[in-house]
Amino acid sequence: MHKRITRLTTVGLAAAAVGILLAGCTPSSGGATTEDGKSKVVFWQQKFEDYQQDWFKAQVAEFNDSQDEVEVELVVVPADTWDQKLKAAQAAGKAPDVKTTSYGNIKPMQANGQIADLTGLMDDGAFDDIAENIAPFVTIEGGVYGYPLLVEPSTVLFYRADLLAAAGIDAPPTTWDELLDDARALTKDGVYGMNIAQTAPDLGWSSWGLQYTAAGDLPLRGDWSEASAVDPAYEDLAKFYQTLYSEKLMPQEATYPYADCSFFGEGKVAMSACGSWALGQISANPDWAGVWENTAVAAFPSIDGDPTQPTSTLGGWTLTVDAKSKVQDGSAEFVQWLLADDTDRLVDFFTATGFSKYPARVSVTEALAATPEAAENAFLATITEDIVPYAKAEPSYPWDVSIAFATSLEKAMRGGDIPAAMNEAQAAIEDVIKKQKLAGTGGD
């Protein structure tokens, strides 16, 4: 009897230990409150330039001090593991209440029920102020699923005015042929004439604008029923990249990713395709002052010189509220306070960006234009007048489509047979359409 009791005790203790162990592993559900009774809102911010982290940190601190009901906890997450970390958090029931979301992800996330409609959570007036050309990026069937912070063209031509002048080139190129000729003339003395994306993950999104100018549309278009990667116009696009790479008019290895304009900043290239955000990057680096003095920007050339053709997509960031968040009201209150209320708060942000990013709200755009810094900025007019009006929205189809096309572009770039590469892309995109049941779901 004594032995039995001991054994039972042992079993009981073991069961208790396992229970404690499992309890420790169980994720705590959202909607927690802080020690002083405030609702806790977890906010994931994707890591961008340092000044953005500083701005978000300062704003969160100010918001937390400004009221007694909501406490926002800011978590900065690196961009390269963002998607995987977010999905792991969603699987564990620990998704952030508020997060930065790119325009391209709004539609797929909404389709999967991941993000909350903000129209019932924020003041109506907040939505009226969103610029007319940007509202469709976040609006689906009358619901608004993300509040936009900024837009930024993903493809702008940066060039060194001094090197172009020295080579006898009096204006930036306006066609792809001119760009190739200029790059040939500028490639000398250890400086490459041009820099552009060269790896599939970078080409996947940075070539969207060039796909538009080459073929008038993307390789998955219309209602997404069929792939169009074998459109002969894309062979010109592949040839353009191939010429730049094979003639060694651009760096031969991707030391820096496309989003990082360091090749240009370090003076290793005379021209570079990069997003508008590179203005902030180059101007902020004291070591690149010599390059910055001679930096100029222009719309990226279209294939035939038509300046009204899109050569860039309009990327950018919004804040979204998680559909499963238990503190949706508090989350929306924070989003409204940060992005939809005080224009001065955002004017400060856009001034800090060095005018490398652009407001999504009409009132902020007007307030920003009225500042003396904006009047002095040499690049603002080029980007807001020559690029943004013609830029296209990012596609909302799955990334698998973009990466399939970009992998074929990369193969062609590194000397592969162009029609064969495009056939591969065609087959891969058709496979995505079939398996992910995309036919008939497009239409943007």
Next chain:
Amino acid sequence: MTMSPQSTNRLATAASIALEPEDEDSAPKPRRNVSGRLSTHVMDNRTAYVMIAPMVVLLGIFVWWPLLYSFYLSTFEISFYEDPVFVGLQFYGYVLEDPDFWHSIGIGALYVLYTVPVIMIVAFLVASFIRTCGIKLAGLLKTTVYVPTVVSAVITSVVFVFMYRADGGLVNWLIGFVGLGPFAYLSDPNIALPAISVPGIWLAFGITTLIMLAGMYDIPQSYYEAAQLEGANFVQRTWFITIPLMKNVLLYLLVTATIAGMQQFELPLIMTQGGPTNSTMTPNLFIFNQFKDPTPYATSFSLTAALLLFFVLGGVSMLIFRLIRSDKAIDA
């Protein structure tokens, strides 16, 4: 700790031995006798059962249950926000007919081919050398070869990226003295995989050397003395004594190195992101990338691909065990 297929294999063997009937040729006994024998067996071995119980419980919670649950989940298109849709084995079909999945398995196999033989041979030679050294020198050498093992793969990757740079990298500087280069190692689809294999070898050979050395120290010195008296030279002693007596150690290292090679992830992630043109897209990196899209399809596809990779790795391990029969070392 990771659960290698090898340890599961050992468990399976242990389980099959435990389940074997004790008297196969004896006639069926009345039920009471059987249950009586069973309870006697349990009572006789209760200490053993108590001892293994925690491990069985932990394996059940952290290995078997998650694995079974994963198979169950793989029959759904999983959404973390909406009700999952039952799709049966559809995703197994999707993965198996995906050329990119098989391409990544091929890349993993090629990486194994580039790294494992070199690791095994270099580690064997270094271990053989250390064995002949005096205690102090051997201690110093053992510490030295172990250093790469404690260096993070992430740091190694970053250092090698700098070393491989076409503009001013150490490797191009060195080969410049013989009039070669510069080469963009990580941008050429033909040499990117061999280039990332070098840090792979560097990271793995230290621990392999130490395990081989432990195996070598286990071989009685008298064998070598006897062989030397018979006039056997170093090659003969290695071929007829060291290698046969280290068969199990070598087999263990071969299997673990092969599986680790197939699962290589950090080096291509940081050095090449799987490129150029997917030439370094190892299976785990492929699965990781599939996990990117915010769609239920992406989640289910990566889960199913991971489960299928589990079978591929299990198959590879079984193949190695089958090809190199694992025997008990004689006397050693």
